[in-house]
Amino acid sequence: MLFLSRFFLSCDLQQPSISEMHSPDLLQYDKLIDKFDTLLFDCDGVLWRGNELIPGSKEFVEKVRKAGKQVIFVTNNASNSRNQYKAKFDKLGINVERDEIFGSAYASAVYLKYNLKFPADKKVFVVGMKGLEEELESEGIQYIGGTDPKYNTITPDIDFNAIKSGLDKDVGAVVAGFDVMLNYTKLSYAYSYLTSKEHDVKFILTNDDSTFPQSCGLFPGSGAMSSPLVVSSKRKPTVVGKPNAPMLECILKQKQLNPDRTLMIGDRLNTDISFGQHGNVKTLLVLSGVSTPEDIEKEGIYPDYIARSLKHIR
Numbered sequence: 001m002l003f004l005s006r007f008f009l010s011c012d013l014q015q016p017s018i019s020e021m022h023s024p025d026l027l028q029y030d031k032l033i034d035k036f037d038t039l040l041f042d043c044d045g046v047l048w049r050g051n052e053l054i055p056g057s058k059e060f061v062e063k064v065r066k067a068g069k070q071v072i073f074v075t076n077n078a079s080n081s082r083n084q085y086k087a088k089f090d091k092l093g094i095n096v097e098r099d100e101i102f103g104s105a106y107a108s109a110v111y112l113k114y115n116l117k118f119p120a121d122k123k124v125f126v127v128g129m130k131g132l133e134e135e136l137e138s139e140g141i142q143y144i145g146g147t148d149p150k151y152n153t154i155t156p157d158i159d160f161n162a163i164k165s166g167l168d169k170d171v172g173a174v175v176a177g178f179d180v181m182l183n184y185t186k187l188s189y190a191y192s193y194l195t196s197k198e199h200d201v202k203f204i205l206t207n208d209d210s211t212f213p214q215s216c217g218l219f220p221g222s223g224a225m226s227s228p229l230v231v232s233s234k235r236k237p238t239v240v241g242k243p244n245a246p247m248l249e250c251i252l253k254q255k256q257l258n259p260d261r262t263l264m265i266g267d268r269l270n271t272d273i274s275f276g277q278h279g280n281v282k283t284l285l286v287l288s289g290v291s292t293p294e295d296i297e298k299e300g301i302y303p304d305y306i307a308r309s310l311k312h313i314r
């Protein structure tokens, strides 16, 4: 803690003296990006909070592009598809190609198709939003649930028998992600599939982030929203998003990365920084999102670099 308090006492990322083991290497920030050919950007908490750009983020992405670097955007937020993120980037004035965007909804669809070899005649029961449905469709995977009104009724008069008798025998997986329409009916269907004695139903989470940053603060994230299924079904899901391997595998299927010349930039230690460390790339924690300096020693996760935000990297 000592070095961090000195660090912040010395204010904006000058050359503070550092003594402790494990301390992040607070190099002079000039020309940091010259060390890398590829920059992996987390989105929520790094580029934006909700729909509000974080000051300096757009300019930093432009600077990195001008320097001829490969940029890849890696988000655990499963509420949007790549198309929807492309539209968001466009609206926010950040020039991004669709194939530079890797969201946990897309990575989950890729994981089902290529890792699990999900049969074409099987269906996914979706606890999630349009973006997840779109990405399943993009990989030719059938689904039910999700935004279908039948599963989004909020009523105290639940017909439990209808749920149990109405299960679709073709469901072979439950995929749970961020879902603002989460409700007891949908959870009851998902639970019934996950605990079905008749069928082998895989359990996948797009991500398990505990919280979700908005400009006005934090809210429950996918990890919090899928915990009712984890607790009630007593099953251990496969989690696709950062820091887990399926997300990195999805990127490596399409992009060339030299780990020695790649930097992962994120705001959450236990997803973004761990993801970079698992991928043996350098990591930069920005303090514009979820994790705080105190979290570093509390979680024992030490980024290679720290910055207040992208704006502070010259």
Ligand SMILES: C[C@H](OP(=O)(O)O)C(=O)O
Pocket: 042, 043, 044, 045, 074, 075, 076, 077, 078, 209, 211, 212, 213, 221, 268, 290
């Ligand atoms: C869901 C969101 O994902 P990110 O874009 O930060 O990976 C977050 O929880 O911060």
Ligand SMILES: [Mg+2]
Pocket: 042, 043, 044, 045, 046, 266, 267, 268, 289
């Ligand atoms: Mg983030």
